Amino acid sequence: MKDLKQSYKTIMDDSFPDSLTITYGSVQLTFKKRSWKIDEEGVLIEKGLRYGENPGQEAALYQLVNGNLSIGGCQFIEPGNSLVSSLSEENMLQFGKHPGKTNLTDIDNSLNILKYLSDKPTTVIIKHNNPCGVAQSETISDAFYKALMADRVAAFGGCVALNRELDRETADLISKNYFEVVCAPSFAEGTVDILKSRKNLRIVQIEKMTDLNAFRNSRFIDFKSLMDGGLILQQSPLNRVTTKEDLIIASTEYKGKKYTIDRTPTEKEYADMLFGWSVEQGITSNSVIYVKDGVTIGIGTGEQDRVGVAEIAVYKAYQKFADTTAFNKYSRSYNQIKLEIEQGEEEMSVLEEIDSITEEARGGLPGSCMVSDAFFPFRDGVDVGIKEGITSIIQPGGSMLDYQSIEACNEASPQVTMTYTGQRCFKH
Numbered sequence: 001m002k003d004l005k006q007s008y009k010t011i012m013d014d015s016f017p018d019s020l021t022i023t024y025g026s027v028q029l030t031f032k033k034r035s036w037k038i039d040e041e042g043v044l045i046e047k048g049l050r051y052g053e054n055p056g057q058e059a060a061l062y063q064l065v066n067g068n069l070s071i072g073g074c075q076f077i078e079p080g081n082s083l084v085s086s087l088s089e090e091n092m093l094q095f096g097k098h099p100g101k102t103n104l105t106d107i108d109n110s111l112n113i114l115k116y117l118s119d120k121p122t123t124v125i126i127k128h129n130n131p132c133g134v135a136q137s138e139t140i141s142d143a144f145y146k147a148l149m150a151d152r153v154a155a156f157g158g159c160v161a162l163n164r165e166l167d168r169e170t171a172d173l174i175s176k177n178y179f180e181v182v183c184a185p186s187f188a189e190g191t192v193d194i195l196k197s198r199k200n201l202r203i204v205q206i207e208k209m210t211d212l213n214a215f216r217n218s219r220f221i222d223f224k225s226l227m228d229g230g231l232i233l234q235q236s237p238l239n240r241v242t243t244k245e246d247l248i249i250a251s252t253e254y255k256g257k258k259y260t261i262d263r264t265p266t267e268k269e270y271a272d273m274l275f276g277w278s279v280e281q282g283i284t285s286n287s288v289i290y291v292k293d294g295v296t297i298g299i300g301t302g303e304q305d306r307v308g309v310a311e312i313a314v315y316k317a318y319q320k321f322a323d324t325t326a327f328n329k330y331s332r333s334y335n336q337i338k339l340e341i342e343q344g345e346e347e348m349s350v351l352e353e354i355d356s357i358t359e360e361a362r363g364g365l366p367g368s369c370m371v372s373d374a375f376f377p378f379r380d381g382v383d384v385g386i387k388e389g390i391t392s393i394i395q396p397g398g399s400m401l402d403y404q405s406i407e408a409c410n411e412a413s414p415q416v417t418m419t420y421t422g423q424r425c426f427k428h
Helices: 101-116 141-149 168-177 191-195 205-213 267-280 306-330 334-342 348-364 380-388 402-411
Strands: 019-024 027-033 037-038 043-046 062-066 092-094 122-127 132-134 159-160 181-184 201-207 221-226 232-234 251-254 256-262 288-292 294-300 369-370 393-396 417-420
Touching: 019 168, 092 191, 101 122, 101 132, 101 159, 101 181, 101 205, 101 348, 122 141, 132 141, 132 267, 141 159, 141 168, 141 294, 141 306, 168 191, 168 294, 191 221, 191 417, 205 221, 251 402, 256 402, 267 288, 267 369, 288 306, 288 380, 294 306, 294 348, 306 380, 369 380, 380 402, 402 417
Parallel strands: 159 181, 181 201, 369 393, 393 417
Antiparallel strands: 019 027, 027 062, 037 043, 092 201, 122 132, 122 159, 132 294, 221 232, 251 256, 288 294, 288 369
C-alpha cells in the first residue's frame, strides 16, 4: 500500500520554465521563477515550491521583474514592490521544509487583510486561505492571543501573520501551539530561537509589512485558468471603505415609501464595522461574519445561500465560545472533555456546565456586528443575527427588498443600526 504520510514529504519535480513573458498588446511583462537553497535532512536542495495545492501537483512561484501595465486608467503593481513573490533565503529565518503553494497563498491572503488594518497591532491566522481568527489590540501579543482563542481548533497548522515586530511574549505563545508558518516585519532579539523549538515551523520575515497600507490602492492582474485551458483576467478589487465617512446609513425607497434606519451607529459600532469589512476582503464568498471589539467571533465562508452562511457563522460562534470556555476553565478542549465523558473518565456535569455558560452568553454574539460581503436579498438573513443579539450590520446594500432588512433592524429591541458600503466584496 502506498505510504500516504510519505507523500506529504515529497518534493515534486519542477517542469516550469525559469522565466515567463506575458504580452498585453504592446506591453511585455517578465517574470522570474523563484527558488531557494534549503538543507533538507542534511542535503542542500535548490527548489521552488514543494508542491501545489496537493502532493502530486507541480507548482512554481514567479516574481514580476520587468515591465509595467496600465489598463483602463488603472496602474498595476510595479517591479520592485514584491512581497511574497520576492522571498529569499535571507527572509526565511527557518525554512522548516520547502514551502508549498498553500503556505505562500496563506501568507499572501494574510497580507491582503492586514493592508487595511495597519492602525493597530493586528494578528491574522489563516487556514485553507480563509481567516479563522483576526484580532486587533493595543499589543501584538494580546492581538495574537485573541485571534488564536477566536478559533483554537481551526488555527491548528495554520499561518500566523503579525503586522508588528514579534516580541518574546508573542513568541512564547506561538511556540506552545502548532503552526505551519509565522510571518512578521521583524523579530525581536531571541524570539527566533524560541520559535525554532518548532523545527518544522516556517519563520518568514517580510520587512515591507511595515508599509502594507501603501498596497491598499494598488491593483494586480487576477488570472483564472479554466479547465479548457482558457483564461479569465480581471483587475483585483479595491476596498473603497476605509473610514466611517465612507459608509452610508441604510436607506431605500420601495413603492413610493422611504425607509431609513432609525439609529445611527456608535463610535464602537463604526470601529467594528470597519474592522469587519476589512477582514471580509480576505474571505471566500458567499460569507457572513460576526465581529466584536476588534475580534472575529464567528466566520462563515463559501456557502451557497446567505441565510445558511449566517446560521453557520452563529453555530461556529457558539462552538468556539464553548471550546474557549472549556480551555480556560479546564485546560482542555471541548471535544477532549466530550471524549473523556464517553470513556467514563469525566462527569457529564462538566460538559453541561460549559454548555450552560455558552447558552447564557449566546456564544458571545450579543453586541456584535454582522458583516456580509453581499446584500441580503430578504430580511431572513438579517433576522438570524438579530435573534442572537447583534447591534449593528454592515453590508453592501442594493437589494430590491432592502426595506425588509431596514424594517427588521428598526423593529428589533433594542434597535439595530445598519450601514451600506455601496460595494460588494466577493472573492471566488
